[in-house]
Amino acid sequence: MKYHTLANTDLHVSNLIMGNMRLTELSLQEAEKLIRTAMEEEINFFDHADIYGPDYVGQCEEYFANAIQMNSSLREKMVIQSKCGINSAKNYYDFSKKHIIDSVNGSLERLKTDYLDLLLLHRPDPLMDPEEVAEAFNELQSSGKVRHFGVSNHNPAQIQLLEKYIGQKLVVNQVQFSIAHTPIIDSGISLNMGIDQAVNRDSSVLEYCRLNDITLQAWSPFQNGFFEGPFLGDKEKFGKLNEVIDRIASKYSVTNTAIAVAWITTHPANIQVVLGTTNIQRMKDASKGSEIKLTREEWYDIYKAAGNMVP
Template identity: 50%
Template sequence: MKRIKMGCTTLSIPAMALGIMRMNQKSVPEAQVAIQAAYDAGINFIDSADIYGGGKSEEIFGQAFSQMQIKREEMFIQSKTGIVPGKRYDFSKEHILHSVDEILERMQLDYLDSLVLHRPDALMDPEEVAEAFDQLQAAGKVRFFGVSNFDMAQFKLLQSCLSQRLMFNQLQFSLKHTGMIDFGMHMNMVDKPSVDRDSQFLDYARLHKVTVQAWSPFQYGMFEGTFIDNDGFPKLNQELQKLADKYEVGKNAIAAAWILRHPANIQMLVGSMNPQHIRDSAKGAKIRLTRQEWYDLYLAAGNYLP
């Protein structure tokens, strides 16, 4: 598995992480198979969130992992908080602290390697968040911190009050969600792709050594479904299959290789609980697409260049 530097540190993490959003749909033995498949492929990074399955995903993970032979220190375990049932967000100190305690209990852990704030809270008080982070770190409950779906101004605002460096920002990025790179290639134009909806965060991350974690790497829309083997995207699947045949892997691996080919050292979140999909996706970390192959996929996904 390809390894990348985590944020501004010298620590290395795998270029892929296993997202456990759908683990609530699995039995404990099935969850163990998925975790083991990821670990055997070099994916020793887990990404979760307190809202996944209403907390059930973390419960299943905790039961599964506690019975496995993998040592805790061999895994990097991350969870997210901030989205509250009832369609609101909450970055209050009280909520963050309480949420972490509940996460640790569900996952049967003594600490999290990373805590990520899940989608921006319009009522965020950066100084209050800073107090929560300091308390969690001092108590040994969380080692590192990050955010999810923050634009550059939100990220800089929070960072200005923290004593810790934010390591991560989770952002949607895939062959069918390319906004973070479209506008740069359509600079000085007036067409739709020239609109910057992501506040140039990818370039900011490269300048300031923030690890972008790409979620929904095989999805189109937000949660409409996967573009892999989808009849609605014939050109893209034809190009994926051509390269899959060349590199002797599956389409998932090629779609993953496309993301990892970007020089920003992006970490890709694999959300599948299917062991075969996990193993195939992991093979993408070993493939370095040529520049022409990368652009051929970009164009086959329905994008165009000026």
């Protein structure tokens, strides 16, 4: 497993992350086995959000702690991240001081821990008062409840606005990224071309984060579009892509899942990959992609096979 230190922190983290959005689809016994498999594969980073859980807020956080029987010894081996800012009951975003602090207190209670290594603001709130966010962050940091802060699905200007007021460095931005969903790359590679691929949809967030030492985390690394289904194995829609991935997987003696991971981790930005799988074998397969460094030719072959133009 490949590790690196998150910039502006003392956190030494795996480049793969176990995501827990779907954890409650498993029995408690199955969930424990999945978590322990991740740890055996040397994944030390676990991603949560207060809204994860089909039945009530925080259900997946609670399920995680109960499944693993969280204790101080286990906690020391984990980097735990959670997200807040979405009021799922009323379907709006809320970056108020009260909501942020209440969300963290709830996450800590459910996860049976005294602190979060990272807290991310989940999706941008157009009604955000950055000075109010700053007050919440200061209170959470001074109390020891949150050690580091970041965002999810934020563009550069939104990050800059926050950092103008908060006293902490934002160290993470979690965005959607996979072989079949590449807007953070597309516009840069096809600059000045009058094609759809050249449209800048995210204000060059990849380059901005690299320039400012913000680690990108890729969610839905096996998805096509916005939850339109996995591209791996979809020979009808992604026949050429699967053909190329399978050929490269054979060369490295791994599965297609490992190559989908390696395509992301090969990028020099040290992007972390959030694995949302509930399948133990897929977790193991993905882990084998952590340290594979694809050649430049292989990386571009995969990018082109997904239907992208290299001008």
